[in-house]
Amino acid sequence: MTQFLSLLLNGISLGAMYALIALGFVIIFKASEVVSFTHGSLLLLGAYSIARLSEPLGFLLAALVGIAITAVAAFVIERVIINRLRGAAVISLAIVTIGVDIILLTELIRRIGSDILNVPHPWAGGSVRVGDVGISENRLIAIAVAAVLIGLFFAAFKYSNWGIAMRASAEDGETAALMGIKQGRVSALAWVVAGVLAAVAALFLVGSPTPGVSPSTYAVALRAFPAAILGGLDSTGGALVGGLLIGIAEAMAAGYQDQLLFLGRGFSAVVPFIVMIAVLMFRPSGLFGTKELTRV
Amino acid sequence: MSESTLTEAPGAHPSGVGRPAPAGRGRSWLRPLLLVLALVVMLALPLYVEEFWLRTGFAAAGAIVGAIGLNLLVGTSGQLSLAHAFFLAVGAVSYVYVSGEPGGLGVAELGGLGLPPIIGMIVGVLLAGLAGLLFSPLAARLRGIYLGVASLALVFIGIHVLNSWTEVTGGFNGRSAPEFSLFGFTFGNRDPELYVLAVPFREAERLWYLGLVLALAAYLFARNILRSRPGRALQTLRDSEVAASVMGVNVQGYKARIFLVSSMYAGLAGVMYALSIGSIAPESFGLELSILYLAMIVLGGLGSVNGAVLGAIFVSALPLIFQRYADLIPFVGGGGLAAGEAARFLFGAAIVLVILFEPAGLAGIANRIAGRSRRPGGRVTEHPPDTPSRSSEPSPSDPPAQGSTT
Numbered sequence: 133m134t135q136f137l138s139l140l141l142n143g144i145s146l147g148a149m150y151a152l153i154a155l156g157f158v159i160i161f162k163a164s165e166v167v168s169f170t171h172g173s174l175l176l177l178g179a180y181s182i183a184r185l186s187e188p189l190g191f192l193l194a195a196l197v198g199i200a201i202t203a204v205a206a207f208v209i210e211r212v213i214i215n216r217l218r219g220a221a222v223i224s225l226a227i228v229t230i231g232v233d234i235i236l237l238t239e240l241i242r243r244i245g246s247d248i249l250n251v252p253h254p255w256a257g258g259s260v261r262v263g264d265v266g267i268s269e270n271r272l273i274a275i276a277v278a279a280v281l282i283g284l285f286f287a288a289f290k291y292s293n294w295g296i297a298m299r300a301s302a303e304d305g306e307t308a309a310l311m312g313i314k315q316g317r318v319s320a321l322a323w324v325v326a327g328v329l330a331a332v333a334a335l336f337l338v339g340s341p342t343p344g345v346s347p348s349t350y351a352v353a354l355r356a357f358p359a360a361i362l363g364g365l366d367s368t369g370g371a372l373v374g375g376l377l378i379g380i381a382e383a384m385a386a387g388y389q390d391q392l393l394f395l396g397r398g399f400s401a402v403v404p405f406i407v408m409i410a411v412l413m414f415r416p417s418g419l420f421g422t423k424e425l426t427r428v
Numbered sequence: 429m430s431e432s433t434l435t436e437a438p439g440a441h442p443s444g445v446g447r448p449a450p451a452g453r454g455r456s457w458l459r460p461l462l463l464v465l466a467l468v469v470m471l472a473l474p475l476y477v478e479e480f481w482l483r484t485g486f487a488a489a490g491a492i493v494g495a496i497g498l499n500l501l502v503g504t505s506g507q508l509s510l511a512h513a514f515f516l517a518v519g520a521v522s523y524v525y526v527s528g529e530p531g532g533l534g535v536a537e538l539g540g541l542g543l544p545p546i547i548g549m550i551v552g553v554l555l556a557g558l559a560g561l562l563f564s565p566l567a568a569r570l571r572g573i574y575l576g577v578a579s580l581a582l583v584f585i586g587i588h589v590l591n592s593w594t595e596v597t598g599g600f601n602g603r604s605a606p607e608f609s610l611f612g613f614t615f616g617n618r619d620p621e622l623y624v625l626a627v628p629f630r631e632a633e634r635l636w637y638l639g640l641v642l643a644l645a646a647y648l649f650a651r652n653i654l655r656s657r658p659g660r661a662l663q664t665l666r667d668s669e670v671a672a673s674v675m676g677v678n679v680q681g682y683k684a685r686i687f688l689v690s691s692m693y694a695g696l697a698g699v700m701y702a703l704s705i706g707s708i709a710p711e712s713f714g715l716e717l718s719i720l721y722l723a724m725i726v727l728g729g730l731g732s733v734n735g736a737v738l739g740a741i742f743v744s745a746l747p748l749i750f751q752r753y754a755d756l757i758p759f760v761g762g763g764g765l766a767a768g769e770a771a772r773f774l775f776g777a778a779i780v781l782v783i784l785f786e787p788a789g790l791a792g793i794a795n796r797i798a799g800r801s802r803r804p805g806g807r808v809t810e811h812p813p814d815t816p817s818r819s820s821e822p823s824p825s826d827p828p829a830q831g832s833t834t
Binding site for chain 1: 502506508566569570573574576577578580581584585588589591592593715719722723726766769772773775776777778779780783784787
């Protein structure tokens with residue numbers, strides 16, 4: 133039971149990170165109809181910048197600058213490429229982001245090489261115990277930060293001008309444009325927010341118990357894709373649920389890997405994808421995604 | 429695609445490859461002539477060219493087969509799939525297991541059926557098709573972009589299986605692929621020793637011809653699919669699923685079937701990949717491979733078979749050429765970029781540029797050049813009348829009100 137609770141707690145914290153990434157994924161899709169495969173390398177860019185800058189700038193400043201760098205990168209991608217392709221086929225847009233991803237990822241991996249860059253979190257590798265249930269401090273702080281950020285995000289999405297503009301243009305882009313909502317601005321802002329969320333997730337993902345920033349950090353981001361998909365690509369609430377679901381499932385599979393050994397070592401890394409396929413079998417638009425209606 | 433092709437018996441004769449130019453152009457002899465010339469050059473190449481180019485050629489032939497298959501799925505029927513690497517892996521592993529000899533490799537005990545390689549190849553293609561068929565109920569229900577992400581899952585599950593199922597796949601270190609042979613004639617260095625015009629025909633030369641035959645067969649098959657009823661149905665389906673189903677196209681059925689065909693292509697490409705490298709290892713079949721295949725068909729031009737061929741040659745040969753001539757190319761080798769990195773930068777940039785400025789890809793550029801040469805002194809029109817409409821970018825996606833019938 134203790135093990136179960138501990139795994140659950142770890143799963144929630146992992147899931148919170150996935151939810152942050154998936155939220156960015158979803159709002160980009162809502163705002164600009166783009167399925168952003170650049171998200172993995174944006175996350176790696178955030179992690180890399182934070183790790184490299186923390187030597188000269190100190191942790192806090194490095195984290196802020198790293199998050200800013202990621203947001204700016206996302207902004208530039210949106211302005212320079214995505215914005216020019218407004219109205220193109222969804223598949224073309226997805227492929228363009230894959231192209232950008234290749235460039236960014238190749239450069240980052242070249243710079244990182246085979247090193248594991250360490251991010252000197254002030255909370256380092258400490259862990260907290262509540263009764264018998266233990267969790268690393270990093271993961272605990274991650275839950276708190278993610279909760280605040282997600283709360284802020286949903287509040288902004290519901291009440292702020294940007295949120296309303298964004299929901300309006302997701303609902304019906306043309307009408308929203310006629311109402312004076314600048315589609316370009318909405319989309320650019322969505323990318324910036326997604327960049328920030330991804331970088332924040334990166335900040336915690338590379339902390340304890342993970343060793344640090346390495347090219348495999350990219351693979352972690354890929355596991356957030358199932359979170360967005362199984363929640364429903366156009367549902368922000370779905371991203372949250374999907375993230376938590378995937379995080380918990382993965383943590384459980386990792387924790388009980390001795391019992392799951394017949395499925396092979398490292399099975400937990402595949403669990404998010406299996407969960408996704410299982411959900412899509414029964415709900416092709418995800419758990420909370422808008423069902424496609426056809427009118428002839 | 430001009431209407432005149434409709435009446436042509438599909439695949440009746442090899443010269444049917446070159447679509448006869450519409451009447452009145454007066455150049456109908458040029459295309460078959462060029463094709464015959466190209467074929468002769470291809471056949472004679474092993475007599476003159478060194479081994480490196482022949483090996484590159486076989487690798488490119490494998491890539492051509494795979495790219496044509498992926499293009500049928502993504503370009504023609506508009507379903508984004510990132511699972512191509514998985515189906516390649518199924519083909520490669522089946523071949524290696526069915527035709528490989530059982531034996532120990534280090535601590536691992538490898539299984540193998542030791543059947544003739546041609547059977548291994550066929551089983552590889554069929555099993556890849558079966559894997560596609562198993563996934564296709566899901567594929568048929570998902571809209572393009574959901575499928576794109578869902579298909580990611582297959583790649584990761586595939587890598588996991590490759591790493592864990594040591595008895596079949598050789599596990600983390602992989603295992604070597606048996607030489608190909610056909611009715612006692614091996615495609616290896618010896619057995620029988622073979623000289624043609626005093627040029628020794630060794631593994632590279634023999635594989636070159638194998639690649640040529642397989643790639644040509646794959647090409648003709650795809651052309652014929654596209655020109656016949658299913659091809660038209662698929663293109664309608666890509667442009668609007670609603671319109672297609674109203675016209676009586678069985679949307680789910682066609683989606684599932686094209687997935688099957690595409691994965692069989694991938695299976696054959698996987699077998700050829702194993703033959704070209706001489707071994708298989710899990711890391712070769714990662715997401716990167718899927719993305720490379722996507723790069724091929726995007727650069728070549730979505731929906732165009734010729735484009736897939738051009739793209740496959742470009743993407744598969746470039747890193748090898750970079751590697752070989754690293755010291756001749758600026759910025760590559762030495763203190764600069766590694767060959768693979770340089771190639772990846774180039775692919776990434778090329779994908780972005782193609783989608784931004786030339787959605788019809790290399791095939792579109794080739795068409796334009798052909799259009800120019802066809803009208804000497806004439807103005808180059810943006811769209812020559814016989815430009816196949818499907819070689820352009822998939823038409824704008826369905827507005828949200830349309831879409832799948834699910």
